[in-house]
Amino acid sequence: MQAMPTDVVRELVATAHAAAATGLVVGTVGNVSARIGDHFLISASGTRFDSLSPAQLCELDCDGNVVAGTLRPSSETGLHRAIYRSRAEAGAILHTHAPWSTALACVLDELPCIHYQMLALGGAVRVAPYRCFGTDELAAVTLAALEGRRAALMSNHGAIVFAESPAAAFEAMQVLEFACRVYWRAAQLGMPRVLDPQQWQEVAAQVQRLGYGVTHPRRGRGR
Numbered sequence: 146m147q148a149m150p151t152d153v154v155r156e157l158v159a160t161a162h163a164a165a166a167t168g169l170v171v172g173t174v175g176n177v178s179a180r181i182g183d184h185f186l187i188s189a190s191g192t193r194f195d196s197l198s199p200a201q202l203c204e205l206d207c208d209g210n211v212v213a214g215t216l217r218p219s220s221e222t223g224l225h226r227a228i229y230r231s232r233a234e235a236g237a238i239l240h241t242h243a244p245w246s247t248a249l250a251c252v253l254d255e256l257p258c259i260h261y262q263m264l265a266l267g268g269a270v271r272v273a274p275y276r277c278f279g280t281d282e283l284a285a286v287t288l289a290a291l292e293g294r295r296a297a298l299m300s301n302h303g304a305i306v307f308a309e310s311p312a313a314a315f316e317a318m319q320v321l322e323f324a325c326r327v328y329w330r331a332a333q334l335g336m337p338r339v340l341d342p343q344q345w346q347e348v349a350a351q352v353q354r355l356g357y358g359v360t361h362p363r364r365g366r367g368r
């Protein structure tokens with residue numbers, strides 16, 4: 146067994162703790178991973194996010210073989226692997242059963258683009274049809290829902306995002322949960338307005354002009 150890269154381990158552990166502290170993950174229902182070369186690190190099955198430790202991470206090669214770590218990898222390892230294989234830009238993945246995201250995933254077919262922060266997710270967020278957890282079928286429908294996007298809801302299950310790093314994936318999940326919460330509240334009052342393609346392009350141009358990283362807004366600069 147080889148040693149895992151300490152900086153990635155530290156970031157994954159910090160991301161798990163942050164996801165638990167902010168209510169995105171309760172108990173053991175979530176998984177987080179990060180790509181390292183053609184391998185990836187992923188949380189072990191049944192681990193609590195609020196107390197996740199480096200010993201509860203597994204390193205897998207691109208064929209899904211465990212090359213470091215002593216525990217069984219997350220039941221959604223196949224889903225993470227499918228994303229890393231097909232999306233070169235994915236550096237880290239976070240899957241949760243965050244309450245607002247999961248609630249809307251029980252009702253909507255797609256979360257419309259109702260807020261400009263959703264640019265970080267690639268726009269409107271599709272809801273993948275329900276399939277049993279931990280299956281190749283779930284991985285396939287979720288991958289399809291992620292086409293051209295960095296986030297997807299999973300019907301009657303939860304949410305998944307990917308980004309360049311674990312910290313960025315955590316921020317993306319926060320944006321998704323925020324958008325779901327806002328949509329739900331707005332829908333109590335009427336039909337939420339949706340940003341049109343022109344407004345969308347305007348936001349993209351403004352982000353470019355001001356040099357904002359969409360998933361990593363510069364600290365101390367309000368938007």
Ligand SMILES: [Zn+2]
Nearest residue numbers: 241278302303
């Ligand atoms: Zn799940």
